[in-house]
Amino acid sequence: MSKKLEGNGLFESSRMMLPEHKEAFLHHQERIIKQERPKLDTQELEYLSMMIAHSMQEQAPIVLTLFDEIENKQVTGTIIQIDPARRAVRLQQSEEKRWIPAADIIQASSQR
Amino acid sequence: MNKLPDKKNRVIMLADCQSFYTSVEKAAHPEYFDQPVVVAGDPARRSGIILAACPLAKKHGITTAERLGEALGKCPDLIVIRPRMQEYIRVSLEITAIMQTYTDLVEPYSIDEQFLDITGSQELFGPPEEIARSLQEKILKDTGIYIRVGISENKVLAKMACDNYAKKKPSGIWTLAANDIEAMLWPLPIHQMFMVGSRMTKHLTRMGIHTIGDLAKVPLSRLRAKWGVNGEVLWMIANGKDYSPVKPNTHNTQKGIGHQMTLPYDYCTLEEIRIPLLELTELVCQRTRRKGFMGYVVSVGCRGANFNKSTGFHRQKKLAEPTNLTSEVYQTVMSLFTKHWNGAPIRSIGVSLTDLVSDQIVQLDLFHDRERELALEKAADQIKLKYGNAAIMRASSLQAAGQARDRAQKIGGHYK
Numbered sequence: 001m002s003k004k005l006e007g008n009g010l011f012e013s014s015r016m017m018l019p020e021h022k023e024a025f026l027h028h029q030e031r032i033i034k035q036e037r038p039k040l041d042t043q044e045l046e047y048l049s050m051m052i053a054h055s056m057q058e059q060a061p062i063v064l065t066l067f068d069e070i071e072n073k074q075v076t077g078t079i080i081q082i083d084p085a086r087r088a089v090r091l092q093q094s095e096e097k098r099w100i101p102a103a104d105i106i107q108a109s110s111q112r
Numbered sequence: 113m114n115k116l117p118d119k120k121n122r123v124i125m126l127a128d129c130q131s132f133y134t135s136v137e138k139a140a141h142p143e144y145f146d147q148p149v150v151v152a153g154d155p156a157r158r159s160g161i162i163l164a165a166c167p168l169a170k171k172h173g174i175t176t177a178e179r180l181g182e183a184l185g186k187c188p189d190l191i192v193i194r195p196r197m198q199e200y201i202r203v204s205l206e207i208t209a210i211m212q213t214y215t216d217l218v219e220p221y222s223i224d225e226q227f228l229d230i231t232g233s234q235e236l237f238g239p240p241e242e243i244a245r246s247l248q249e250k251i252l253k254d255t256g257i258y259i260r261v262g263i264s265e266n267k268v269l270a271k272m273a274c275d276n277y278a279k280k281k282p283s284g285i286w287t288l289a290a291n292d293i294e295a296m297l298w299p300l301p302i303h304q305m306f307m308v309g310s311r312m313t314k315h316l317t318r319m320g321i322h323t324i325g326d327l328a329k330v331p332l333s334r335l336r337a338k339w340g341v342n343g344e345v346l347w348m349i350a351n352g353k354d355y356s357p358v359k360p361n362t363h364n365t366q367k368g369i370g371h372q373m374t375l376p377y378d379y380c381t382l383e384e385i386r387i388p389l390l391e392l393t394e395l396v397c398q399r400t401r402r403k404g405f406m407g408y409v410v411s412v413g414c415r416g417a418n419f420n421k422s423t424g425f426h427r428q429k430k431l432a433e434p435t436n437l438t439s440e441v442y443q444t445v446m447s448l449f450t451k452h453w454n455g456a457p458i459r460s461i462g463v464s465l466t467d468l469v470s471d472q473i474v475q476l477d478l479f480h481d482r483e484r485e486l487a488l489e490k491a492a493d494q495i496k497l498k499y500g501n502a503a504i505m506r507a508s509s510l511q512a513a514g515q516a517r518d519r520a521q522k523i524g525g526h527y528k
Binding site for chain 1: 197198201202204205208209212219220221222223227267268307341342344345348354356357359360361362363364371523524
């Protein structure tokens with residue numbers, strides 16, 4: 001009642017939003033709100049290097065979680081090359097090979 | 113055309129969709145393009161009124177909120193379409209998404225009105241009216257919806273620019289500069305002001321206030337003394353002053369979870385009314401559980417059947433422990449209801465749960481197995497989530513007074 005003169009109060013008290021519309025809008029917003037890149041500590045980085053090295057040496061499949069502002073992505077394959085100069089690793093997927101910037105890797109595991 | 117003053121001012125738009133529901137239907141049914149179309153609720157029920165009429169139907173004298181029967185009398189060839197609320201919500205969000213390609217500051221105000229702050233978008237997309245035209249074209253092309261745009265430097269003025277000018281101009285776009293309000297806004301009759309409804313119009317007319325300008329010139333202290341904050345709000349609007357931000361996250365604040373419903377006929381006995389009250393309570397608790405909350409405050413309200421003499425009440429009670437259990441909330445709902453209901457026929461009821469807290473912290477109860485009850489209710493929630501709200505319901509809902517089956521097919525009282 002008395003909040004009409006503060007902030008967005010006038011419009012928050014007078015709008016006509018169906019609860020279902022409001023929920024759908026919140027859901028829509030969630031998808032476009034950009035997330036921040038997580039900061040990995042030395043232990044986590046060490047673990048990532050270890051998993052990547054392991055995948056390359058043993059030709060073991062690895063699942064990498066890649067950072068994305070909207071939604072993180074997962075890729076599966078085997079590491080076939082590590083290039084410290086370009087700070088990237090090469091992933092062999094079933095059909096194709098692709099370079100992945102090391103900075104995008106935020107998680108690694110041996111299975112999904 | 114008017115220009116907006118210096119650059120440090122904000123540029124705010126209100127975009128309104130013309131005859132939104134019927135426009136969505138016309139886009140979906142191109143064959144109705146040149147025919148009069150209305151969207152109307154179920155004719156068998158009280159909601160059998162016109163929800164929206166296209167401009168062609170309006171030419172026949174059909175107005176929103178009139179009875180379907182009357183409308184058919186005026187225009188026997190009328191195309192009548194049942195509402196599809198879910199689709200209207202989808203299209204509304206599609207429009208939001210298009211607007212978001214021009215600015216991230218988009219705030220839906222209702223299903224067919226959205227505010228935009230394009231202050232920072234002008235360097236990329238050009239002057240305000242060019243942005244408005246571009247939005248209008250893009251939205252029409254992608255969704256079939258024609259928008260009208262009011263432009264000014266705050267939300268209140270943008271809204272009034274849209275309602276009083278943009279909607280009446282062939283271009284559908286109007287800029288109301290703040291320093292033009294004396295000429296553009298003040299001569300308008302008072303009922304055309306934002307936030308002035310029919311009751312307020314009566315009060316103001318009785319005070320000798322007939323135009324927005326009359327109101328703007330009333331000393332603020334007089335309005336404040338008469339209506340407090342609401343008086344001050346009116347004075348600010350009349351003077352075109354408004355500092356509200358366009359706030360996309362405005363809908364995030366979940367203060368509570370509530371539902372209300374209009375009953376198909378007037379309920380007169382406690383035996384009848386307790387059934388929809390339980391159904392609403394269940395719906396409220398179901399949503400509260402799904403979102404991972406519990407609430408401290410239970411409120412219940414009802415409105416009488418007689419529109420001339422407003423009867424009804426709205427009461428709330430704070431619980432000792434927060435809950436999201438249907439049985440616990442229902443107990444409080446019923447005790448509030450029996451205490452405050454005077455027995456007059458009831459047209460609509462509402463239940464809500466507020467003062468929400470996370471459900472991760474639970475008070476253990478020695479004498480009452482809440483865990484077990486919660487598990488049961490959550491299992492029912494899962495079934496409903498998967499198969500719809502009509503998949504499983506309480507036996508009481510099968511009685512004549514029950515509304516759950518009907519409600520499961522609807523959004524906002526209209527068909528999904």
